[in-house]
Amino acid sequence: MIDTAAHHAVRRRKAPSVHAVLPDPRRWRILPVILLATFMAAFDYMVVNVAAPSLARDLGAGPAALELVVGGYGFTYAAGLVTGGKLGDLFGHRRLFLLGMAGFTAASLLCGLAASAPELIAARLVQGLAAAAMAPQVLALITAAFPAGERPRALAWFGLTISLGGIAGQVLGGALLQADVFGLGWRVIFLVNGPVGVAALAAAARLLPRRAPAARPGLDPVGALALTLALALALVPLVVGREEGWPLWSVLSLAAAVPALAAALAWMRRLAVRGGEPLLDLALFASRPLRVGLLVNVAVMASFGGLMLTTTLLLQGGLGLDAAHAGLVFVPLGAGTMTAALLGRHLAARLGSRALLAGNALGTAGIALLALELHLAGASAGAPLIAAPLALVGLGSGLTMPALTGTVLGGVRPERAGAASGILTTTQQFSTATGVAVLGAVFFSALGHHPTPAGYAGAAEHALWLAALLYAAATALVTRLPRPQAPAAAPVSAPVSAAAPDTKAPVSA
Structure with a gap:
């Protein structure tokens, strides 16, 4: 009898801690709000491509200015992600x-009000920095808010959003330009972020939990500057080098990026040995899923970035489609991504890296099929023939992105989630820029100085075979990933697993 009373007393004493670690009851209302930030960041990365002719005409922007408008956002976004996390x-x-959301919304309005190319470039640089502050928090908030059993489903929505954001930049951006809303022309692609951003800010301020960090890591300004410099040495020539004809400075800058990155990592290693807290916790890379997952990211995103550029150039330059009609060709890509992400999330949760293997195989097959069609049909390959393989790539992407994100971040503790998310997103952005530069160089080298429709098809074929090879390399790398057990659904009354201790953090003022 005494033992029974003592047992119930212990249970009563433990009850508050159980309730303290329950998942946030508003987590499914929070998810669409934070995913809107992911969509906006990806959308604004791609949408300027379709507006380039209008910018050149209205602002008198030359090729170099257009490259900075398009690539300046990508540079500050990628360079600031790790620090933002x-x-x-x-x-x-x-x-x-x-x-980050407030800064992104304000910078978008400045972009829409720009009266000259330099003003637009400056606003785009600020917009990229704001996106770098905002974007890494999305995965960190998902990690903190969702228990292990629900996290794969939330990550499926994240993967869908990041894929559709880039595709919508092509499709919706072309439609907005074609509609010429209120006679605003290209400005509408930036001004639309105003009401959307304000609504997202209001919802986020009301819904996001006020949790203080469980531990307060120290700043590493030297590491932040060193890593930013190393990324700048690589990203700037990748962004503008091709349009400038790869001058000597771009080659030297790329060569200097490797020792600069090595020096930045050496500083962080020494700081950690001395007991400090470096910008990058290099212990994260002891995780085999994270190491291999990042390599898969490099191959997939480089391939995808090159695919989007090559297909856009083929549609507009080779087939003579305008921005709106070229954007419609990417609709099957978006539809395939949405279908796979929504219907395949259970597959991703159950099979883990095997779902990733299936997605990469589908992506490889889709790109290879498109290259084969161009080889056989040449300039007679119309938009419908191009759209069909893109749907297959979309199905692969819809399976790949959620499983890949879950694999990379699955073993990361929530107090490190921001830094790990920054590493993942930086890898994705850097790889996309690299794919655009490398596959773009292959495309234009094959195209020559006197392009014809057949020349565009042949140049696209060359670039697409390389993109398919990259996707195939990613498929091979996936076999090196461990095959985790399917996560069990967390019961409502049970404590959250150790993967989400952030829910026990004290409430901040």
Whole structure:
């Protein structure tokens, strides 16, 4: 009898801690709000491509200015992601998300009001920095809010959103330009972020939990500057080198990026040995899923970035389609991505890396099929013939992105989630820029100085075979990933697993 009373007393004492670690009851209302930030960041990365002719005409922007308008956003976005993730770990993911969203919305309005190319370039650089503060917090907030059993489903929506954001930049961007809403022309692609951003800010301020970080990591300004410099040495020539004809400075800059990155990592290693807290916790890379998953990211995103560029050039340059009609060709790609992400999320949750293997195989097959069609049909390959393989790539992407994100971040503790998310997103952005530069160089080298429709088809074929090879390499790398057990659904009354201890953090003022 005494033992029974003592047992119930222990259970009563433990009850508050159980309730303290319950998942956030508003998590499924929070998810669409934070995913909107992911969509906006990806959308604005791609949408400027379809507006380039209008910018050249209205602002008198030359090729170099257009490259900076398009690539400047990508540079500041990619260069600031790791620091943005670390700042989220330090000051709180809610706070950084709100600041980033506010800055992104304001910068978008400045882009839409720009009266000259230099003004637009400056606003785009600020927009990229704001996106770098906002985007890494999304995965960190998902990690903190969702228990292990529900996280694959949330990550499926994340993968769908990041894929559709880039595709919508092509499709919706072309439609907005064609509609010429209120006679705004190209400005509408930026001004549309105003009401969307304000609505997202209001919803996020109301819904996101006010949790103080469980631990406050230190700042590493030297590491942040060193890593930014190393990324700049690589990204700037990748962004503008092709249009400038790969001058000597671009080659030297790329060559200097490797030792600069090595020096930045050496500094962080020494800082960690001395007991400091470096910008990058290099212990994260001890995780085999993270290491291999990042390599898969490099191959997949480089291939996808090259595919989007090559197909756009083929449609507009070779087939003579305008921006709106060229964008419609990408609709099957988006539809395939949505279908696979929505219907295949259970497959991704159950099979883990095997779903990733299936997705990469589908992506490889789709790109290879498109290259084969161009080889056989040449310039007579019309838009419907091009759209069909893109749907297959979309199905592969819809399976790949959620499983890949879950694989990379699955073993990361929530207090490191911001930094790990920054590493993942930086890898994706850097790989996309590399794919655009490398496959773009292959395309234009094969195209020559006197392009014809048949020349465009042949040049696209060359680039697409390389894209298919990259996707095939990703498929081979997936076989090196461990095959995790399917996560069991967490019961409502049970404590959240150790993967989400952030829910026990004290409430901030």
